[in-house]
Amino acid sequence: MVHSEIHRSHRVGWLRAAVLGANDGIVSTASLIIGVAAANTAHEDILLAGAAGLVAGAMSMAAGEYVSVSSQLDTENADLAIEKKSLEQNFESEKEELAKIYEGRGLEPMLAKHVAEQLMAHDALGAHARDDIGITESISAQPVQAALSSAGAFTVGAALPLVVAWFVQGKLLIPVVAAFSLMFLVILGATAARVGGASIIVGAIRVTFWGALAMTLTAVVGRIFDVVTS
Structure with a gap:
């Protein structure tokens, strides 16, 4: 019976995009809500700012990931063309x-030569893409996948503090949104670390720290703005 290990490197593409999107969604929307609330803004305006931040952030994440990963894909294709x-x-x-x-x-010269001959006879470009350039199917750039993962994750992440703000008003809004958002970040960091095989505590x-x-910084800015305009 052939033993097969479970590796996690094939998850790196979508996992990076999803974690980045969810993290940005939670942090940016919670910070926006807290900053606006610190300026003693009406509850309706706080929710409007949060909703606008969700839509704008999701689109920004999708566009940014698509452009970034497309550039990576262009580079990979250019390298493959040169190799071909x-x-x-x-x-x-x-x-x-x-x-x-x-x-x-570590292969002996004769064995290395035979391996190269057989691999190139089967798929010369694939062999060089994998072993010379470092491009494999599992890590090859996927622009659409990255864009959708980031936008979807951002939307989910941003919705969490926004829902909390919807149900909480007045002086409790800032501490409650902050507390729940930090809890969401702890869960996100631990889950991402678990899926990626890293330390849950460190993740x-x-x-959570960032x-x-x-x-904290956006709350300070919102408070300063309130003092200046009062």
């Missing part, structure tokens, strides 16, 4: 280059 041309013009030298890579990983602390800092 090189294979057409210098097949033997490319075979030697691949063999040298395998030698550097939770890392996300979220708390953002909320």
Whole structure:
């Protein structure tokens, strides 16, 4: 029976986009709500600011991820085009280059040569993409997937503090939104770390620290604005 380990590296693309989106959704919307509330703004205006932040943030995340990952994909395709041309013009030298890579990983020269020959006979471009350039199917850029993951995660993350603000008014709004948002960040950080195979405690602390800092700073800004305009 062949033993097969469960690896997590294939999750890195969507996991990064989803965690980044949810984290930004919680932090930016909670901070926006707290900052606006600190300026003694009406409850309806606080909710309006939060809703506007949710829509704008989700679209910004989607556009940013799509453009960023598309640029990565363009670079990958350009590298593949260069490699394809090189294979057409210098097949033997490319075979030697691949063999040298395998030698550097510990194979005997003769075995490395045989491995390079067989892999290139099966899929020359795929072999060089994987072992020479470092492009594999599991980590190859996926612009649409990244955009949808980020936008969806941002929307879910942003909705959490917005829902809390919907039910809480007055002086309790800021501490309650902050408390719930920090709790959401702890859960997010721990879950992301768990899925990625990292330390749950470190993941939770890392996300929560920056979220708390953002909320504190925006509360200070909102309070200063209230004092200036009063």
